[in-house]
Amino acid sequence: MVQFTLNGVRVTVDADDDLPLLWLLREQLGLTGTKYGCGVGVCGACTLQVDGQPVRACQTLTGTLADRKVVTIEGLGDGGLHPCQRAWLAEDVAQCGYCQPGMLMEAAALLARDPDPSDGAIDAAFAEHVCRCGTYARIRAAIHRAAAEGGR
Numbered sequence: 001m002v003q004f005t006l007n008g009v010r011v012t013v014d015a016d017d018d019l020p021l022l023w024l025l026r027e028q029l030g031l032t033g034t035k036y037g038c039g040v041g042v043c044g045a046c047t048l049q050v051d052g053q054p055v056r057a058c059q060t061l062t063g064t065l066a067d068r069k070v071v072t073i074e075g076l077g078d079g080g081l082h083p084c085q086r087a088w089l090a091e092d093v094a095q096c097g098y099c100q101p102g103m104l105m106e107a108a109a110l111l112a113r114d115p116d117p118s119d120g121a122i123d124a125a126f127a128e129h130v131c132r133c134g135t136y137a138r139i140r141a142a143i144h145r146a147a148a149e150g151g152r
């Protein structure tokens with residue numbers, strides 16, 4: 001058993017300590033917004049936030065979550081759209097969309113620690129995110145838009 005906060009709600013889960021968070025969310029808790037891409041920590045599709053930091057759910061074990069705060073794409077907007085999500089829509093970022101939950105979770109974490117990131121800071125934050133549709137330029141534009149609108 002492990003207790004942690006998931007999208008603002010305290011949860012108790014009965015799962016093996018070595019179960020990756022990605023599968024706990026998708027298979028046991030029904031939260032399928034966090035995507036499975038590579039399963040080995042190199043694509044970024046499964047990115048979410050633990051205690052405000054962007055982490056890979058496929059590389060995060062359930063046993064490490066006790067008393068931590070997990071936020072997934074389903075909880076990012078806290079009841080509405082997060083400023084990054086509004087900017088994503090305004091810049092028409094998504095193509096197939098598969099990588100985008102991870103991109104948004106990374107973007108929100110970036111803006112929380114750096115309210116006005118440079119292109120270099122954005123590129124560094126997304127260096128290990130793969131988008132097969134090539135949305136990188138629009139992601140950069142959307143982050144600048146969210147920053148300009150004070151989006152955190």
Ligand code: FES
Nearest residue numbers: 037038039044058
């Ligand atoms: S599925 Fe986790 S990094 Fe690719």
Ligand code: FES
Nearest residue numbers: 096097131132133
């Ligand atoms: S929008 Fe298709 S993989 Fe990124």
